[in-house]
Amino acid sequence: MGVDLVPPKVCTYDCVYCQVGKTTKKTLRRKEYVPTAEVLEEVRDFLLTGDPSIDHFSLSGSGEPTLHSQIGSIIQGVKAMSPIPVAVLTNGSLLHFERVRGDLRHADIVLPSLDAVSREVFVRINRPHRGISVEKVIEGLVEFRKVYQGQIWLEILFCKGINDTEDELLQMKRAIDRIEPDRIHINTVIRPPTEPWAAALNSGEMERIQGFFGEKASIISEFDRHPLFVSKIDVKEKIIRILERRPLSFVDLSERMALSKKELEATMQPMVKEGKIKTRRFGDSVYYEVSKS
Ligand code: SF4
Known part of the structure; x- marks a missing residue:
């Protein structure tokens, strides 16, 4: 933790x-x-x-x-x-x-x-x-x-x-x-x-x-110098707080949030549409990050 x-x-x-x-x-x-x-x-x-x-x-x-x-x-x-x-x-x-x-x-x-x-x-x-x-x-x-x-x-x-x-x-x-x-x-x-x-x-x-x-x-395959700890906040706010610290792939995020793929997708889709978060490609993976604008 x-x-x-x-x-x-x-x-x-x-x-x-x-x-x-x-x-x-x-x-x-x-x-x-x-x-x-x-x-x-x-x-x-x-x-x-x-x-x-x-x-x-x-x-x-x-x-x-x-x-x-x-x-x-x-x-x-x-x-x-x-x-x-x-x-x-x-x-x-x-x-x-x-x-x-x-x-x-x-x-x-x-x-x-x-x-x-x-x-x-x-x-x-x-x-x-x-x-x-x-x-x-x-x-x-x-x-x-x-x-x-x-x-x-x-x-x-x-x-x-x-x-x-x-x-x-x-x-x-x-x-x-x-x-x-x-x-x-x-x-x-x-x-x-x-x-x-x-x-x-x-x-x-x-x-x-x-x-x-x-x-x-x-x-070390999983470099993680910045572990995350968030509490007492709702799911969307948690996602924003986590992505503010660093971009994460969908799988990483689902593990962090302890949510199923389906639940996470349902939560994130509207956030992408509203422009709160966006995707970015790095190597072979797609990462989610907070929209800065
Ligand atoms: S710049 Fe980033 S990686 Fe470097 S020491 Fe500071 S927090 Fe760690």
């Missing part, structure tokens, strides 16, 4: 492959973007009425969750309510701040991303806030590993022709050796990206990279 800590689209990066869309507020300012009490109330509500079989809570957001100044209290609050493990999906850009490392220390799993290690590639793929350097990001991850007792699953997303060169891979391996993650998740562009030119690697290329990184590495 995903818990959103920042609204779309507040982030320290503006990644070319981002599925949430272009960053509208690129910032390093930590604050209580969503009231902490409201987040904990939603989790409490979910525990009383939601699916009891979830395997973990994912703290994420339509942006960077460590920008939420109370993320430490939220992690502790969620853990006090339930034994379900808490995972944090972060781009890792703020881990060079001791306070942020302290905030995340109570999480069971931290999944930081690291898509590049050279300055040029970092700027090209992640388009970071000017106050962030890739050296700081790597140092933050190395320091975090020294103090953090939980699992670190490092996530790397590959875009063709940007961060998949031999040189970048070699440098990345050296950085990973210093970070010592428990697992390495590799992925590529499988959902409509912010920039249409951000292209995916093919399966042969991904397997080659997996082999290069060794036994800790696995290819």
Whole structure:
């Protein structure tokens, strides 16, 4: 289950492959973007009425969750309510701040991303806030590993022709050796990206990279850094809220909504006619997204 800590689209990066869309507020300012009490109330509500079989809570957001100044209290609050493990999906850009490392220390799993290690590639793929350097990001991850007792699953997303060169891979391996993650998740562009030119690697290329990184590495087929959590709203509003965060195929949407194909079709057809949502083709699939006009 995903818990959103920042609204779309507040982030320290503006990644070319981002599925949430272009960053509208690129910032390093930590604050209580969503009231902490409201987040904990939603989790409490979910525990009383939601699916009891979830395997973990994912703290994420339509942006960077460590920008939420109370993320430490939220992690502790969620853990006090339930034994379900808490995972944090972060781009890792703020881990060079001791306070942020302290905030995340109570999480069971931290999944930081690291898509590049050279300055040029970092700027090209992640388009970071000017106050962030890739050296700081790597140092933050190395320091975090020294103090953090939980699992670190490092996530790397590959875009063709940007961060998949031999040189970048070699440098990345050296950085990973210093970070010592428990697992390495590799992925590529499988959902409509912010920039249409951000292209995916093919399966042969991904397997080659997996082999290069060794036994800790696995290819993640369903890249989902932005799990969704919506409650207390009607079906059409839910669809809009979900599609505002990222485009989804009909099948994905039907799974998210826990609705049959027939029910979903009946709900969506009028929404398409009214111009509230529209379709967009990416690769071989058709995705639904919110009409911006
Ligand atoms: S992919 Fe994550 S880190 Fe990159 S811009 Fe989107 S929300 Fe931010």
